[in-house]
Amino acid sequence: MYGSGQTTSVQPSGVNIAVEAGHEWQIQEIGFDGVEKYIRPPTYSDHVAKMAHRVDWRNLVGSDASFDNPSALPREEDDESSEEVEKPKLEMEDRKVPDAGPWHTVAKNLHEALQQVNVLVDTLAVLKMPYLEALTVMDSFEMNHNMQDVVQQSKQFQWVTKRKSLLEVIAVLEQSHKLRLKSDVEVESDKEVFFQELKKMREQWRVRKTGNVVYGDLGYRIFGSKYNPSELFDITRRSLPTSSDGETSSQQEHALQVQVPCDLIRRSTIAVSVEIDDMDSKDLFAITESDLDYMRVEKEKATEVHWSLALQWAQESLICRDIFNQLSKEAVLLKEHIAMVRDGVLVVSLFDNVLLRIELCLHPFEEGELPMKGDEYLGRCLRQLFVSEQCTRWVRHQMFIAMPLTTLPESVDLRGPYAMSANETECRNKPKRLLLERLMSIASHYVLTNKVASTLERYLLRVSDPQVTWNWLRSTSAMSAIIVTASNRNYDYIGKTTFYIRIEADEFYVMTKEGQRIDCRRDEQMLTYTIECQVCSYMLNSVTMVVSKLWQWQVLHANVNAIDDDAEPSPTLYICNQSATRAIFMQFHMKSPPTVRMRKCSPEKPMVGDEADSFVLLNYDRLIGSSLCRKVDNLCAMLSS
Structure with missing residues (x-):
């Protein structure tokens, strides 16, 4: 019928119908694993029981019928059944509880009488309470008045009594209303003050409320847990103090x-x-x-x-x-x-x-x-x-969640081509010092700083020539530096000399401008000794500048490393004028004025033997001038004339 290679397609006739229940099962609960539990729908017996509950059986059976004896109910039968002997019906009134003996009725009446007596006693007790009595007490009337006057006076008295009672009640209510308004205003103002102070407290302290309890935290730590039980304080509302008249004071x-x-x-x-x-x-x-x-x-x-x-x-x-x-x-x-x-x-x-x-x-x-x-x-x-x-965050949070927390600083915790090995990281990461060690370092530096400052002040009070000044170059809790300057007044062309005193946590030392370090450990005498050596060298240079620049004297000898008889540093200077007729030998001491010796010499006749040592010792205090440079200047002027 069909050609080769062709297929037949049978199409169904009609429409597709899906039959489902009209009432779906209700879901009772859904478990944590996603399983749903349903409520089983009622069965036929459940429906019958539910419908039976809705039937009004008393209307069907009768209000006087008894459910205890269903056989006593009347039945609708034919005429033959009506002729039969009717059985007596059992009424509800006939179903009485049997009496408990012949005295049952007497006991019941006595019990009711006792209840009435108790009610009367309670009424009398309530009427005898003082605050329930009338505010005014009626005056006694004489019995000799006639009945009409008594009735008239009793009516007037009752009217006056009621009016007076009402006036007293009005006064009491007005007074209570005033006190109530005043107390309400005070309570509202007290609440407002309470919440204002509580708001002010929350600006400075951590406050929390749990149930009816308000408490705060005295903790000061920024990082870590809060509300430690041993650091909590309770917050309560202060009660209003009352005055002698019963009024609450708002102040x-x-x-x-x-x-x-x-x-x-x-x-x-x-x-x-x-x-x-x-x-x-x-x-x-x-x-x-x-x-x-x-x-x-x-x-x-x-x-x-x-x-x-x-x-x-x-x-x-x-x-x-x-x-x-x-x-x-x-x-x-x-x-x-x-x-x-x-x-x-x-x-x-x-x-x-x-x-x-x-x-x-x-x-x-x-x-x-x-x-x-x-x-x-x-x-x-x-x-x-x-x-x-x-305030320091010792544990640094990582940018990515998968990376662990670290205590390394960002300068050491590197990644990629800048990453370092574990040994190099440990070398660069300085261990954390104890709080006590840091305090001891600051205290040691503080003690040494006071020693150096007191040493310089004592030296300035003792020495006035040359003029020595000192200033703080740097002052920190771990390292300080002082610059000391020595100069001569009115001789600016000579120049100044400077050296530095550096103070560390365990020692202090002197640094010269040439970069030479002179350790003084923690000894104040060594520091004073070093300062005096520097000042002696500066005085030698100052005198050399004065005689060579102003008076063109010749410097024959200048020894900075010379010592005296006590093995103390004492620089020496030997100078003469251009004509070689006068020679001056000076020796600078650390704790005393310099020694000045002079002699007269002749260039044609050289001195031999004892004449070569014929120096005249000059009295330093008798020389004219207020400073060493001024004395040397005046001495050269006198010798040149």
Whole structure:
């Protein structure tokens, strides 16, 4: 019928129908694994029971029918059944509870009488209460009045009594209304003050509310966990004080009341000082009786302190306690220094006979200025070191989540072609120094700086010629530099000489302008000795400039390395005039004026034997002039004339 290679396609007749239930199963719950649990649809018996509950059986059976005996219900039968003997119906009234003996009715009546008597007794007790009595008491009437007057007076009396009672009630209501308005205004103002102070507190402190409890955090750490249980303080609303007349006084200092931890109800300070260990030193661990006043803690008085001061003092006590605890733990790790801790006092040896003393001072939780103990600069440095350590993020967050956290700085933690090996990274990454070690370094530098400054001041008071001045070139907590300048007044063409004093944490030394380093260790006498040597060399150069530039004298000999009989440095200078008729020999001493000798010589007759040593010693104080350069200038002028 069809050609080869052709196929037949049979198309169905009609439409496609999908039969589904009209009521889908309800979902009861969906588990964590995604499985859905459905509510099974009701069965036929469930539907029958549900429909049976909706049938009003009493209307069908009758209101007087009993469900206990279904056989007693009337049946509709034919005429033959009506002729049968009718059975008696069981009514609800006939179904009575049997009596409990012959005295049942008597007991029931007695019980009802007892209830009535109890009600009467309660009514009389209520009427006898004083605050339920009438505000006014009626006057007694005489019995000799006639009945009409009594009735008339009783009506007037009742009218006056009711009016007076109403007036008293009005007065009481007006007074209560005034007091209510006043109390409402005070409560609203007190609430407003409370929330304003709470808002102000939240600007400075961390505050949180859990349930009906409001509390805050005294912690000072930026990184790490917050709301440590030992550092929490409770915030409550201060109750309004009442006056003698029962009115609440709205004048009060603050509406907030805080309760800080008991171990922080004190004022604390850290006293850092430098002590000298010698025969005259005091007891480093002595405690006076007044230092124990902080132990008398009264919580009632502590709550009366203003919340801003109380929180500030409590946090200061917490910081001081943590600082001292950290220093005490680090004192055990010191290797090159001796440390002792006892009774809130930490003593560490710095160098030689110098000790660093750190004391945790405790004071009562009261207003007033605290006594200043220790060195203010060292205490401020300790506080700055501790705070900077708390503000430093030691664990640096990575840019990518898959990379681990690291404590290396960005300059060392490199990637790609700039990456370094582990050994090179360890060499460049400096280990973290202890807080106590950094404080000891600052204290040592502070002590050496004071030594150098006092040495220079003493030298300037002792020496007036030449004019020596010093200035701070650099001053830090770890390294300082001082520039010392020596000059001659009114002789600017001579020039100035400068040298530097550099102070480190463990020593100080002098650097000349030629780059020569002269170590002085920590000895003040060596520093003074070095300064005097530099000044002697400068005086030799100054005299040489004066005689050669102004008077054209010849310098025959200048020895900076010469010494005197006591093996002390004493530079010498030998000069003569152009005609070789006068010669001057000068020797500069470190702690005394220079020695000036002069002699007269003849160029035609050379001196031999004892004549060669015939120098005349000149009195330095008798020479004319206020300074060495002026004296030499006047001496050359006299010899030239």
